[in-house]
Amino acid sequence: MSWKNAPPEVQAYFKNGARTAVYVRAVEPFVVSVTFDDGVTKEYDYTGKFTGILSEIKEPDIFSKVYLDDTHSICWDTSRGHMDFSSDTVYIYGKTVPSAQGNLKQ
DSSP states (O other): OOOTTSOHHHHHHHHSOOOOEEEEEEEETTEEEEEETTSOEEEEEOTTOOOGGGGGGOSHHHHTTOEEOTTOOEEEEETTEEEEEOHHHHHHHSEEEOOOGGGOOO
């Protein structure tokens, strides 16, 4: 896939090679913490993004049950079924935080 028309931060990310999510957890209502295979941990805030299909995860009880599926996508099970979200978006646009590498798990 060509990324030449993508924003510069997206081009840079894919030029350097996509990362794999290895751990995810909800850390606040509507914020996930994701640790990647390079040891970087990012937090991504979904607040204000609950439109369309994402409206399925706007309930704190559902949001808190985030997990990684077998493709390392960020996932939730909803009344409409399995919903996943690209971990690439979290890596590109998430806030970098100190990693809790001693607690890595899927």
